[in-house]
Amino acid sequence: MEENQIIERLEKIFSSVFGKESIVLTRTTSAGDIAEWNSLNHMILISEVETAFNLKFKLKELNKMQHVGDLIDLIISKSIV
Template sequence: MDTKERLQEVFRDVFDDDEIELTDETTADDIDAWDSLTHVQLIVAVEKEFSLKFSTVEVMRLKNVGEFIALIDRKLS
């Protein structure tokens, strides 16, 4: 599974919705339950899935799923 697919699984899991399809352009506006609170939940779940830790700055700078994937890949390499 590539990063996008793994991330998509995390999204589906956190939002309890198996129909979520991620694209690089997906933002919080595209997913109903994605608000500032579920955002933290999402971050925690992604950190667990990829065994890494994000800094506050990194979290604040994320604009869309594409950037999220790029950030994860950067931290994993």
């Protein structure tokens, strides 16, 4: 899957989880850029991403995630495997 396609799907998931009409994501977007993205709903977001891309993350992988770019890389690496 291309990076652009992943971002497009992620934008839909983010908008749905955070209840916003549309969210524009870049590789450098982080929790600090989206007011609704906090520790309380972070895992709901992760769960939605897992379902949409049909994969499972490890907690250790999530702990290292700083930006949306890290999430994209993780999705790509898991999709390849």
